[in-house]
Amino acid sequence: MKTCARYRESIALLAAASLEARETAEVKRHLEQCPSCRAYFQETSVLCDSHTTASRQLPSEEVSPRIYARVASAIRGRDPRSMPGSGIPLWLRIASVAAVVLMIAGWFALLHRPTPPTQIAGELTPEPERKGEPDTVSANLITYRLALNRSPEALDQLLNHEAARSNFSSEPSFRITMARSSLDP
Amino acid sequence: MSTTSNRDLLEPTASDGLDLIDRARTGDLEAFDELCRQHGDRLLCQAIALSGDSAMAEDLVQETFIAAWRGLPRFGGRCHFFTWLCSILIHRHRNSRRKKWPLPFSFLFGGEREQAENFLATVPDLSPTPGSSAEREENATRVLRSLEKLPAKQREVVYLRFYAGDSLEGIAAALDCSVGTVKSRLFHGLEKLRRMKSIAENRNL
Incomplete structure (x- = not known):
């Protein structure tokens, strides 16, 4: 069927009741004058009417209440994605929560960091001796006592440290000997 | 010459419930449930006709409603709510068919x-x-x-x-x-x- 090309789409839309009002009058005038286009319109109208009729004759069913219940359950959800408008992917949320947990754990770990044992000797290293100060020996003895309280190894480490500092001169050796003897039970 | 407006014939008897839609957008589940019940039966008819299977049609309707809930912010109200639901339904139906038949019939x-x-x-x-x-x-x-x-x-x-x-x-x-x-x-x-x-x-x- 040869129809007028410029009207073909408009005729189809008219048959589908989808043509704009301002074009309808012109197309109807053309249909009155063109048998070929009129036949095309009739054929397309029959097709459109078949679908319109079918849409009203589809089998009718009622939705089971369990469907609504399932929808509500899915929305109330277990699924965080099921909130309206939630466009943040689930993996991103989980990663964010995990990052926050790791940061908190790391902060706690830093707060309660154990003191390394190698620092004991340094902490307990007595002050360098100052001449004329009467409390130097007693201060050193306190330091040695503290080291012994930690462990015999700590005291040994401290004394070796002092020995290394004094280059095994007699005076420091005397102090070491005195410290050891004063600490003996 | 067919002059009857198909839109008039198919206009739903209940209103689109713009207030229900607005409430549903804010997360009101009861409003969304009411919307579903207003359009559910019509939607199921479409789903059965598309799929030819009642069980599959129910799944399609369920998936459509869940997708509608997630996409509610994108519904601008420029079309009927039922039209929007049908557009989701037909997408879901096409996806479900694609899973069943990965190659087009004409190819097979x-x-x-x-x-x-x-x-x-x-x-x-x-x-x-x-x-x-x-x-x-x-x-x-x-x-x-x-x-x-x-x-x-x-x-x-x-x-x-x-x-x-x-x-x-x-x-x-x-x-x-x-x-x-x-x-x-x-x-x-x-x-x-x-x-x-x-x-x-x-x-x-």
Whole structure:
């Protein structure tokens, strides 16, 4: 069927009741004058009417209440994605929560960091001796006592440290000997 | 000459419930549940006609409602709510078919034209057929199924025009395209259906 090309789409839309009002009058005038286009319109109208009729004759069913219940359950959800408008992917949320947990754990770990044992000797290293100060020996003895309280190894480490500092001169050796003897039970 | 407005005939009896939609957008589950109940039965009819299977149709309806909940912020109200639901439904149906049949029928069996001819040879005449309501329902379902031979984009537009009953502007809003695009797809879809019907009728003569 040869129809007028410029009207073909408009005729189809008219048959589908989808043509704009301002074009309808012109197309109807053309249909009155063109048998070929009129036949095309009739054929397309029959097709459109078949679908319109079918849409009203589809089998009718009622939705089971369990469907609504399932929808509500899915929305109330277990699924965080099921909130309206939630466009943040689930993996991103989980990663964010995990990052926050790791940061908190790391902060706690830093707060309660154990003191390394190698620092004991340094902490307990007595002050360098100052001449004329009467409390130097007693201060050193306190330091040695503290080291012994930690462990015999700590005291040994401290004394070796002092020995290394004094280059095994007699005076420091005397102090070491005195410290050891004063600490003996 | 058909002058009856299909949109008037298919206008839902209940209003679209714009207040319900607005409340549902804010997370009001009761409002959304009410919306579902307003449109559920009509939607199920469409789903059964599209899928041909009650169980699958129920799944489609369920998936459609859940997808509608998630996409509510994107519904701008420029089309009927039911049209928007149908656009989601037909997408879900297409995806479910794609999972079942990863290759197009024409590729598997060859001769898309011949298959269309054979299929449409069974499409009944448009004139009101006497007989039981079951026969009419079956005929109506087969007419709807004839849309399966159309390309997806044309099928969506033809389906929403006649089975959701919305205007071209509403369909354009639901599918997020221009009215000109909707007109073009509607025209080409009708052309294809008309040609297939004509071929089938000529073969029967």
